[in-house]
Amino acid sequence: MQYAHMPAGYIISTLLFKKFGKCNVSYRKFISYGMIGAVAPDFDMIYFFFQDHILHHTHRFYSHYPIIWLSLLLLSALWMLFDNYHSQYPALAVIFTLNGFFHLILDTIGGAIYWLARPGMVGESFAIEQYLPWSSASIELVILLGALCLSGKKLIIYLYKVIDNL
Secondary structure: OOOOHHHHHHHHHHHHHHHHHHHOOOHHHHHHHHHHHHHHHHHHHHHHHHOOOOOOOHHHOHHHOHHHHHHHHHHHHHHHHHOOOOOHHHHHHHHHHHHHHHHHHHHHHHOOEOOOOEOOEOOOOEOOHHHOOOOHHHHHHHHHHHHHHHHHHHHHHHHHHHHHHO
């Protein structure tokens, strides 16, 4: 998966926004944090290109270890639970880490992720693509089209409200 991470983050964030209604967070900020979280595991590309000189696969770096993202998701969910859903910061942390974890699920479809790896050890990688009857590019296309449809629906509703207020 190369192009579907940010659109998938947009879809997840848009669909979950109403669930975080009590958290007093703006729609734009919530979607932004979700979309940044959806590409956050790939921030290791800076190191990958400039320091590592492409010697190791990017999925071997800590930012692609599911245990790290799952731990961060659990901590942010506990933070939101103890905050009684009043502050926006735990909600932003939850959507950021949820989309970061979903990034790894998408990478499992399109490539290989080390699901049982922990820091300091790399286990066997797992990829779903070899078991699917279609290519990962078709899944990527469905996600891109879904994001376009969802954003188009929001745009049509917004334009209708603007025209109605004239």
